[in-house]
Amino acid sequence: MKTGVCRFGLWKVNVVWSENIIHKISFSRTGEESYVPHQIRQYLSGKTAEFLPLKSIAITDGYPYSKIYKAVSDIPYGSTKTYSDIAKIADTHHRTVGVAMKRNPTPLVIPCHRVVSKSGIGGFTPDLEIKKSLLKMEKENTKSFRFITD
DNA sequence: TCTGTTATTGCGC
DNA sequence: GCGCAATAACAGA
Numbered sequence A: 001m002k003t004g005v006c007r008f009g010l011w012k013v014n015v016v017w018s019e020n021i022i023h024k025i026s027f028s029r030t031g032e033e034s035y036v037p038h039q040i041r042q043y044l045s046g047k048t049a050e051f052l053p054l055k056s057i058a059i060t061d062g063y064p065y066s067k068i069y070k071a072v073s074d075i076p077y078g079s080t081k082t083y084s085d086i087a088k089i090a091d092t093h094h095r096t097v098g099v100a101m102k103r104n105p106t107p108l109v110i111p112c113h114r115v116v117s118k119s120g121i122g123g124f125t126p127d128l129e130i131k132k133s134l135l136k137m138e139k140e141n142t143k144s145f146r147f148i149t150d
Numbered sequence B: 001t002c003t004g005t006t007a008t009t010g011c012g013c
Numbered sequence C: 001g002c003g004c005a006a007t008a009a010c011a012g013a
Helices: A036-043 A068-072 A083-089 A094-102 A127-143
Strands: A003-009 A009-019 A021-028
Touching: A003 A036, A009 A036, A068 A083, A068 A094, A083 A094
Parallel strands: none
Antiparallel strands: A003 A009, A009 A021
């Protein structure tokens, strides 16, 4: 198992992985930067939208809330869905989606920041600013990446 | 088992 | 707008 730290704005992103499986991602204010997988670094600097071939341990069958995490993984870069939308896809309750997001072991790889509430942005742990920054970054980058063919 | 936890939603003032 | 009830799933005791 390997660990590494990457910068995102004022935050440090701590990554734990082995091979192509991401086990844990967490945020902190301090930490010495070190090697993290290429895709993570590229994504955080706004240079790519894909984590492939990296995968989160959370979408493994049998992992708690894996069905919900899989549904969240299908949200495209730069767009959002509500907690209700995810609940419908994963065939569960919207309140349960909230619990799953809070306990998400690997934010970013499971793009939980793309899940917003019906009447606002929803929440984020440890700091809502991270969610706002990620959404803003994705929204701006979508223009130049051009996934959406017009 | 039972309890606490939870990043929501919609209805009635 | 605000308060509040409904409500699912998991961890920990």
